[in-house]
Amino acid sequence: MASTEPPTAAAAEADAADSKAAISKKAAKKEAAKAEKLRRQQEAAAAAAAAAAAAEEADPLATNYGDVPLVDLQSKAVSGRTWTPLAQLEAELKDQSVLVRGRAHNVRAVGKNMTFLVLRERGYTVQCVLTVSPELVSRQMVKFASGLSRESIVDVEGVLTVPSSPIKGTTQQVEIQVRKIYCISRSAANLPINIEDASRSEAEFERAEQTGEQLVRVGQDTRLNFRVLDIRTPANLGIFCIQCQVSNKFKEFLLLEDFVEIHSPKLIAGSSEGGSAVFKLDYKGQPACLAQSPQLYKQMAICGDFGRVFEVGPVFRAEDSYTHRHLCEFTGLDVEMEIKEHYSEVMDIVDRLFVAMFDHLNQICQKELDAIRRQYPFEPLKYLPKTLRLTFQEGVQMLQEVGVEIDPLGDLNTESERKLGQLVLEKMLYGQHGLTFFLVDLSLDTGTIRSFTYFIDILWLLDHSTQCPVMMTQHTVIHLMSSFEG
Amino acid sequence: MASTEPPTAAAAEADAADSKAAISKKAAKKEAAKAEKLRRQQEAAAAAAAAAAAAEEADPLATNYGDVPLVDLQSKAVSGRTWTPLAQLEAELKDQSVLVRGRAHNVRAVGKNMTFLVLRERGYTVQCVLTVSPELVSRQMVKFASGLSRESIVDVEGVLTVPSSPIKGTTQQVEIQVRKIYCISRSAANLPINIEDASRSEAEFERAEQTGEQLVRVGQDTRLNFRVLDIRTPANLGIFCIQCQVSNKFKEFLLLEDFVEIHSPKLIAGSSEGGSAVFKLDYKGQPACLAQSPQLYKQMAICGDFGRVFEVGPVFRAEDSYTHRHLCEFTGLDVEMEIKEHYSEVMDIVDRLFVAMFDHLNQICQKELDAIRRQYPFEPLKYLPKTLRLTFQEGVQMLQEVGVEIDPLGDLNTESERKLGQLVLEKMLYGQHGLTFFLVDLSLDTGTIRSFTYFIDILWLLDHSTQCPVMMTQHTVIHLMSSFEG
Numbered sequence: 001m002a003s004t005e006p007p008t009a010a011a012a013e014a015d016a017a018d019s020k021a022a023i024s025k026k027a028a029k030k031e032a033a034k035a036e037k038l039r040r041q042q043e044a045a046a047a048a049a050a051a052a053a054a055a056e057e058a059d060p061l062a063t064n065y066g067d068v069p070l071v072d073l074q075s076k077a078v079s080g081r082t083w084t085p086l087a088q089l090e091a092e093l094k095d096q097s098v099l100v101r102g103r104a105h106n107v108r109a110v111g112k113n114m115t116f117l118v119l120r121e122r123g124y125t126v127q128c129v130l131t132v133s134p135e136l137v138s139r140q141m142v143k144f145a146s147g148l149s150r151e152s153i154v155d156v157e158g159v160l161t162v163p164s165s166p167i168k169g170t171t172q173q174v175e176i177q178v179r180k181i182y183c184i185s186r187s188a189a190n191l192p193i194n195i196e197d198a199s200r201s202e203a204e205f206e207r208a209e210q211t212g213e214q215l216v217r218v219g220q221d222t223r224l225n226f227r228v229l230d231i232r233t234p235a236n237l238g239i240f241c242i243q244c245q246v247s248n249k250f251k252e253f254l255l256l257e258d259f260v261e262i263h264s265p266k267l268i269a270g271s272s273e274g275g276s277a278v279f280k281l282d283y284k285g286q287p288a289c290l291a292q293s294p295q296l297y298k299q300m301a302i303c304g305d306f307g308r309v310f311e312v313g314p315v316f317r318a319e320d321s322y323t324h325r326h327l328c329e330f331t332g333l334d335v336e337m338e339i340k341e342h343y344s345e346v347m348d349i350v351d352r353l354f355v356a357m358f359d360h361l362n363q364i365c366q367k368e369l370d371a372i373r374r375q376y377p378f379e380p381l382k383y384l385p386k387t388l389r390l391t392f393q394e395g396v397q398m399l400q401e402v403g404v405e406i407d408p409l410g411d412l413n414t415e416s417e418r419k420l421g422q423l424v425l426e427k428m429l430y431g432q433h434g435l436t437f438f439l440v441d442l443s444l445d446t447g448t449i450r451s452f453t454y455f456i457d458i459l460w461l462l463d464h465s466t467q468c469p470v471m472m473t474q475h476t477v478i479h480l481m482s483s484f485e486g
Numbered sequence: 487m488a489s490t491e492p493p494t495a496a497a498a499e500a501d502a503a504d505s506k507a508a509i510s511k512k513a514a515k516k517e518a519a520k521a522e523k524l525r526r527q528q529e530a531a532a533a534a535a536a537a538a539a540a541a542e543e544a545d546p547l548a549t550n551y552g553d554v555p556l557v558d559l560q561s562k563a564v565s566g567r568t569w570t571p572l573a574q575l576e577a578e579l580k581d582q583s584v585l586v587r588g589r590a591h592n593v594r595a596v597g598k599n600m601t602f603l604v605l606r607e608r609g610y611t612v613q614c615v616l617t618v619s620p621e622l623v624s625r626q627m628v629k630f631a632s633g634l635s636r637e638s639i640v641d642v643e644g645v646l647t648v649p650s651s652p653i654k655g656t657t658q659q660v661e662i663q664v665r666k667i668y669c670i671s672r673s674a675a676n677l678p679i680n681i682e683d684a685s686r687s688e689a690e691f692e693r694a695e696q697t698g699e700q701l702v703r704v705g706q707d708t709r710l711n712f713r714v715l716d717i718r719t720p721a722n723l724g725i726f727c728i729q730c731q732v733s734n735k736f737k738e739f740l741l742l743e744d745f746v747e748i749h750s751p752k753l754i755a756g757s758s759e760g761g762s763a764v765f766k767l768d769y770k771g772q773p774a775c776l777a778q779s780p781q782l783y784k785q786m787a788i789c790g791d792f793g794r795v796f797e798v799g800p801v802f803r804a805e806d807s808y809t810h811r812h813l814c815e816f817t818g819l820d821v822e823m824e825i826k827e828h829y830s831e832v833m834d835i836v837d838r839l840f841v842a843m844f845d846h847l848n849q850i851c852q853k854e855l856d857a858i859r860r861q862y863p864f865e866p867l868k869y870l871p872k873t874l875r876l877t878f879q880e881g882v883q884m885l886q887e888v889g890v891e892i893d894p895l896g897d898l899n900t901e902s903e904r905k906l907g908q909l910v911l912e913k914m915l916y917g918q919h920g921l922t923f924f925l926v927d928l929s930l931d932t933g934t935i936r937s938f939t940y941f942i943d944i945l946w947l948l949d950h951s952t953q954c955p956v957m958m959t960q961h962t963v964i965h966l967m968s969s970f971e972g
Contacts, residue, residue, distance in 0.1 A: 075828040083826055101826065103791065122793050231790035240792065244747040248737070261730040263817040266752070266800045267765070267776075279753070281767035281776075283814075284804070290753075290767075290776075304717035305589065306726065307608050313799060314752045318770070328769075331749040340569055340587065342561045 061138040064180045065145070068155075073184065083155075086124040089172045093160045098176065100126070101155050101184065103232075105195065106169075109146035117145055117178070118170055119154060120195075123234045123371060125170040128156050130178045137178065144181070150194065151187040151229075156180070193218055193229040201375045235375040238368035242361060247312050249360040250333050253353050259308040259335070264297030266290055266314060277319045279328075290316035298336035308337040351387035358383055388428055398423050547624040550666045551631070554641075559670065569641075572610040575658045579646045584662065586612070587641050587670065589718075591681065592655075595632035603631055603664070604656055605640060606681075609720045609857060611656040614642050616664045623664065630667070636680065637673040637715075642666070679704055679715040687861045721861035724854030728847060733798050735846040736819050739839050745794040745821070750783030752776055752800060763805045765814075776802035784822035794823040837873040844869055874914055884909050 084098045102119030109115045113132040118125050130142045148154060158176035167173055197216040208215045223230040230236060251261060271278040271289045279290040294311045301309040315332040335353075339345050358381060361369070372378070390398075396408050399416055402423065406416055570584045588605030595601045599618040604611050616628045634640060644662035653659055683702040694701045709716040716722060737747060757764040757775045765776040780797045787795040801818040821839075825831050844867060847855070858864070876884075882894050885902055888909065892902055 073827070075825075075830070078828045078830055081827075120791075122791055228786050228789040231787070231792075237791065240748065240787075241746060243749070244741075247747060247749075248741060251734070251737070255730075255734060260727060261733060262726065263729070263733075263798075263800070265815060267802065267815050279767055279769070281765055283765070284806075300714050301717070301726075303714040305606075305608055305723065306717075312749075314749070316753065320770075329751060329753050339561075341559070341567075342564045344561075344564055 059138050059140045061135075061141060065141045065182060067183045067186060086119065086121040086126050086172060089124075089126050089160065089174050089176075091162045091174060093174070094162050096160055097157065097179075098160055099155065099157045100176065101153065102126070104148045104150055104152045104154050104187075107146060107148050107150065109142070112139060113142060115142050115145045117148065117154070117156075117181075119156060120232075123237045123367075124172060126172040126174065126176060127167055127170050128158060128176040128178050128181075130181070141181065145178070148183060149187045149189045151191055151232075152183055153185040155182045155184055191229060192222060192226045195229065195232050198223065198230055199233040199235065199375055201377065203377070233375070234371035238365075238371040241368045242365050242372075245361060245365055246357060247331075247333065249357045250312065250353070251310070253356045254308075254310045254335065257308065257349060259310045259337070260301070260306050262294070262297065262301055262306075262309050262311050263313065264291070264294040264311060266316070268296075277317050279316050279318045292317055293332065294334050298334060302336055302338055308335075310335045347389070351389075355383060355385060355387060382425060388424065390424070395420055398427070545624050545626045547621075547627060551627045551668060553669045553672060572605065572607040572612050572658060575610075575612050575646065575660050575662075577648045577660055579660070580648050582646055583643065583665075584646055585641065585643045586662070587639065588612070590634045590636055590638045590640050590673075593632060593634050593636065595628070598625060599628060601628050601631045603634065603640070603642075603667075605642060606718075609723045609853075610658060612658040612660065612662060613653055613656050614644060614662040614664050614667075616667070627667065631664070634669060635673045635675045637677055637718075638669055639671040639673075641668045641670055677715060678708060678712045681715065681718050684709065684716055685719040685721065685861055687863065689863070719861070720857035724851075724857040727854045728851050728858075731847060731851055732843060733817075733819065735843045736798065736839065737796070739842045740794075740796045740821065743794065743835060745796045745823070746787070746792050748780070748783065748787055748792075748795050748797050749799065750777070750780040750797060752802070754782075763803050765802050765804045778803055779818065780820050784820060788822055788824055794821075796821045833875070837875075841869060841871060841873060868911060874910065876910070881906055884913070 081099055083101050084093075086100055086102055089098065089100070100119060100121070102121040102125075104117060105120035105125055106118040107115065108117075115130045117128040117130070119128055130137055130145045132139050132142055156176055156178055157180040158178040161175050161177055162173070163175055167175070194216065198218045200215060200217075205215055205217065207213075218230075231240070255261070267281075267283060268289050268291050269286075271292060278292055281288050281290070293315055294313065298309055298311065311332070311334045313332060313334075314329055316329055318328060321327070335350070337346060337349065393408070395412070396406055399406050399420055402419070404416055404419055406412070412420065567585055569587050570579075572586055572588055575584065575586070586605060586607070588607040590603060591606035591611055592604040593601065594603075601616045603614040603616070605614055616623050616631045618625050618628055642662055642664055643666040644664040647661050647663055648659070649661055653661070680702065684704045686701060686703075691701055691703065693699075704716070717726070741747070753767075753769060754775050754777050755772075757778060764778055767774050767776070779801055780799065784795055784797065797818070797820045799818060799820075800815055802815055804814060807813070821836070823832060823835065879894070882892055885892050885906055888905075890902055890905055
């Protein structure tokens with residue numbers, strides 16, 4: 001197998017072919033074959049590297065492409081170069097030279113003289129083109145680009161051009177004519193998840209079935225086992241960005257309304273809400289619990305003259321999962337405030353809070369909402385600038401009018417909640433399709449306890465792991481609870 | 487003890503006196519005496535209530551003061567009244583009628599015709615004056631105000647006046663001439679903590695000792711046992727507000743720098759950082775751990791193409807406390823970001839982050855900083871708009887020049903850190919007193935590991951329970967760690 005000739009890429013390929021043949025002959029001695037295969041692969045890799053080095057010598061453009069050695073990436077120097085984010089690659093940069101870094105989303109060679117490489121960064125994609133051209137792009141350079149494995153991290157320097165016809169399959173409507181290309185970190189050749197596969201909607205699968213096309217469906221277990229790949233899909237990136245903006249706007253709004261953010265203990269001596277649904281642990285020889293809510297501490301803060309407080313943090317419930325709303329750990333958005341004289345003061349805040357959050361998401365998360373909608377279509381949320389309020393009696397009456405049997409003193413079940421949402425949408429928001437946001441004031445004349453509930457279906461908006469219980473206190477003994485569950 | 491005469495307040499007092507005398511006679515039968523005392527107290531209270539009712543009948547201004555019954559506080563109606571926050575009571579409201587709600591911070595009767603009542607709300611205080619005056623303030627009304635227990639919640643309506651000389655002991659430099667006064671929630675007459683006592687500085691105690699004045703010192707156990715009272719002190723309210731603003735500015739700054747906020751799981755299957763310092767618990771029959779850091783999830787987010795992430799949330803360490811920096815649970819401010827080519831990119835962000843936070847606190851938390859400083863004097867923080875950076879070698883040299891023995895390849899101990907801070911302050915910031923903020927770049931030519939540390943003494947700024955480890959990743963294998971501990 002050893003060659004006295006300087007190894008070339010072709011030689012390396014021949015080596016590899018020999019190697020395969022050799023292994024098939026030794027099929028009976030699997031273990032030995034494996035070791036042999038590994039040795040030969042290493043030899044082949046070494047040969048390929050030597051070949052690449054040789055090609056470099058041969059190619060006067062060799063310094064314009066290649067794998068960057070790890071040691072050169074480790075804070076060697078500050079070069080002063082600027083990487084342009086893919087999101088900023090617009091037609092106005094036409095004819096300018098840009099440097100970008102992204103993942104190899106897709107690589108498509110067209111013969112030996114041309115390769116298309118789609119780079120992806122934070123959900124944005126751009127097409128890079130390598131065409132063999134004297135003194136600019138060598139055939140070896142095109143070959144290097146064609147051989148990049150998907151998801152590898154790549155630096156590209158090139159000139160921005162604007163094609164006359166729209167580019168399908170990339171978010172950016174420009175192309176980069178590549179002049180230099182370096183692989184910063186090479187991915188394994190076969191990843192367990194292809195991001196394109198993981199990003200498909202049900203509609204795509206249905207269309208493919210009709211045309212007989214075979215599409216790979218990524219199962220839930222694979223997604224969870226390789227979560228770092230799964231979260232690279234535009235829809236998943238979008239969900240995380242929207243979650244971030246939900247809590248961002250929640251905080252921004254409440255701070256402007258004179259609320260103080262607190263961070264209450266999660267390790268506590270007793271259960272916060274009683275019952276058995278509490279995680280217990282040993283705290284240096286003493287029994288301890290994980291907080292089921294920040295309830296006690298929020299109320300302490302109110303009694304401590306904070307006036308208005310909120311917290312965004314983990315909440316622990318040792319409950320079994322009966323519905324998709326039950327979780328052992330979720331991020332709670334909690335609010336507690338003094339009431340001057342009437343619980344409607346709380347509704348006033350919460351109404352405006354939610355409308356502010358919805359407006360905010362519509363204003364700054366359109367790209368993320370679109371990305372989610374492409375994979376998981378959803379109806380738009382319908383809401384009024386001043387939130388619609390129904391009394392419980394009005395809600396019951398609306399349901400009874402359409403024949404739903406309901407106990408006027410009982411609870412609404414999930415089905416009647418959904419029906420009520422539909423009725424509100426049709427009768428009061430004059431829509432046929434969509435999700436609604438409205439309030440049902442559950443107060444009955446039972447004396448000291450009053451409660452109300454905000455209804456919505458917003459699985460697209462809040463992650464399943466996010467609930468929003470809103471707790472309120474007055475200086476005296478009035479306790480109100482509203483539950484907002486996605 | 488029963489009287490056929492209509493009971494009066496005087497009679498009730500006489501009853502109480504009798505009652506005490508009776509108990510002292512029965513000292514041998516303590517239990518019986520206790521029961522008797524309780525019965526008599528109840529009788530006395532009933533008598534007092536009857537007396538108050540009688541006084542109400544007699545006083546034509548009776549509707550202008552009194553205790554508001556609980557049932558009237560429970561969301562009876564929306565009156566449309568507006569309560570002016572104490573913070574907004576300024577001279578420009580002179581001669582206007584205002585309605586305020588606050589706690590009775592201090593009550594001082596001057597004879598039977600005049601009472602001064604200081605109200606407190608969120609650390610702001612205002613003096614309310616009741617002076618007997620025909621058709622405005624009755625003697626009974628003054629008596630009612632004089633009898634308010636400290637920390638009771640009180641509504642006051644009155645006219646704003648501006649005294650000619652400054653008012654000592656209140657934050658607001660106006661007075662309210664009381665026209666109506668109602669007690670919303672009456673506190674117990676003797677609370678375990680007096681807020682004034684809990685707010686004193688060491689300097690006050692020293693002055694009192696010199697003049698022979700006796701001041702009550704509130705011990706740490708009492709503070710912790712009655713935390714809802716202790717957190718009402720201006721310094722404690724200030725600490726919580728500053729904590730809130732620290733995380734607020736942290737988030738605001740990072741969001742503008744394209745970071746995404748994440749909320750990572752705290753219940754995990756294995757320990758996040760290894761070692762024994764992990765809380766273990768039973769998760770439905772399986773072993774689980776509390777997260778020692780969001781490290782794994784932050785790095786997953788970076789590998790998942792988020793680019794830059796941060797988290798503010800609880801961190802659990804089952805460590806014994808060796809220093810005031812060791813805590814079993816604290817709120818971590820965590821950052822993780824991609825590096826393009828050099829770890830100085832992280833230092834650039836962190837430098838600007840801290841300077842932005844310090845500037846923010848100086849701009850909007852002056853009142854809170856002053857409140858803390860009054861009770862716990864501290865030196866101001868000295869920092870440069872562009873954070874001072876020292877290499878480890880420079881730091882070692884500075885220490886060696888003043889005779890500190892130090893291993894040029896070892897760690898700085900707490901003492902040498904403090905000494906270095908003092909040297910930086912004197913030599914580079916030209917100050918004599920204060921705390922400094924600066925960076926020591928700990929990178930040594932050890933290959934792949936580089937680290938740096940920000941030094942500061944900011945116990946006044948971050949609560950003991952807040953630490954700020956900053957973790958960073960590059961796409962490849964560079965891991966940087968900076969620890970910021972208060």
